Amino acid sequence: MTPPTVDRTRARWEILLVLSITFGMSGLRSILRLTDSLLAPEPLNQQQTTPNVTQSAIPWLDLALQTCSSLVLFAWGGLALFLLAGDGFRIPRPRWSDLGWGAVLAAIIGLPGLGLYVFAVHAGLSKVVVPTGMDHAAIEIPVLLFNSAGNAFGEEIVVVMWLLTRLRQLGWGLPAALAASSVLRGSYHLYQGISAGFGNIVMGLVYGLFYARTRRVWPLVIGHFLIDAVAFVGYAAIGDRLAFLG
Numbered sequence: 001m002t003p004p005t006v007d008r009t010r011a012r013w014e015i016l017l018v019l020s021i022t023f024g025m026s027g028l029r030s031i032l033r034l035t036d037s038l039l040a041p042e043p044l045n046q047q048q049t050t051p052n053v054t055q056s057a058i059p060w061l062d063l064a065l066q067t068c069s070s071l072v073l074f075a076w077g078g079l080a081l082f083l084l085a086g087d088g089f090r091i092p093r094p095r096w097s098d099l100g101w102g103a104v105l106a107a108i109i110g111l112p113g114l115g116l117y118v119f120a121v122h123a124g125l126s127k128v129v130v131p132t133g134m135d136h137a138a139i140e141i142p143v144l145l146f147n148s149a150g151n152a153f154g155e156e157i158v159v160v161m162w163l164l165t166r167l168r169q170l171g172w173g174l175p176a177a178l179a180a181s182s183v184l185r186g187s188y189h190l191y192q193g194i195s196a197g198f199g200n201i202v203m204g205l206v207y208g209l210f211y212a213r214t215r216r217v218w219p220l221v222i223g224h225f226l227i228d229a230v231a232f233v234g235y236a237a238i239g240d241r242l243a244f245l246g
Contacts, residue, residue, distance in 0.1 A: 006087065006169040014083060015166055019184070022076045022158055027187030034190040034197075037127065044193050045124045052132040052147060052232060059136040066143045073154030080162035089165060091157075094218045102222025105210065109203045110227045120195030127193045131235040144232040152224035159185050160208055161217045178208040 019025070037047055055065035081091055120126035134140045159181055167177040182204030186197040207220045 006166075008170055011166050011170055015163070018080065018083070018158070018162070022079075023155070023184060023188050027184060027190075030188045030191040034193070037191075037193075043124050044127050045121045047127045048130055049127045049192055050130040050133040052134060052144060054133070054135040057135070059139055062134075062136055063139045063143065066139075067146065070143075070146045070150035073150035076154040077157035080158045084162055084165060087169075091161070091217060092215070095216075098216065098218040098222055101210075101216070101219035102226060105207065105219055105223030106226035106230075108206060109223065110230065113199055113203070113227070116195060116199050120193060120199075123195075125193055125195040129192050129196075131232045134236075140236050141233055144236060145229055148225050148228035148232055151228050152221045155185070156207070156217055156220040156224055159204070160211050160220055164208060164211065174212055178205055178212070181208045 037044060040047065054062055055069075056062040084090075117126060117129070121128060132140065132144060134143065163181050163184070164177050167180060168174070172180070182201045185204035186199075186201035189196040189200040207223070211217060211220060
């Protein structure tokens with residue numbers, strides 16, 4: 001998959017440092033939040049979590065703060081690309097076919113994922129996820145779309161492209177590298193509930209295998225963006241009419 005021409009000690013430190021300031025730390029926080037939720041007197045399906053919330057009562061400040069949060073995710077992806085570029089790796093240019101593959105990947109993950117979520121809530125394995133609880137309607141849709149793009153770019157570049165490349169350079173076999181990437185993806189979604197962790201592990205395996213076979217990361221970014229955008233913007237548009245899912 002990738003030539004093992006890398007300083008292994010440096011690569012190990014790079015993985016430790018990058019993950020400690022990006023999705024590895026997010027995973028640790030998510031595990032602690034899940035622990036707190038499981039120790040609460042209410043069962044998981046009587047608890048609620050909202051990924052997108054208002055950060056200021058003043059609309060323009062809310063927009064600025066939301067933009068900063070999304071830019072952090074883009075910066076994480078940019079950092080991973082910068083580090084890979086030091087070894088001569090470059091992100092491939094987008095192709096029109098990436099749109100089609102992205103839509104296919106979104107459907108493969110999104111539709112079964114919705115079914116898993118509904119089952120998990122009724123089985124007590126997930127919190128009720130309210131995709132957005134923002135107060136300022138004028139900025140909500142742009143913010144949700146930008147957040148979706150930041151999530152997609154940051155996660156797929158760091159958790160798939162960069163991490164799989166580094167682990168393979170360290171001599172990890174493909175199954176082990178895929179497992180590590182997928183478990184990482186699952187870990188930072190555990191704040192939503194147990195089922196979210198398992199569901200995202202499956203997503204990680206599918207997306208990671210696609211990348212390993214095609215070396216194309218843009219379909220992953222597009223697919224992830226479509227999943228988040230449909231969930232976030234769809235809820236913002238339909239709102240309480242989705243309450244039956246909980």
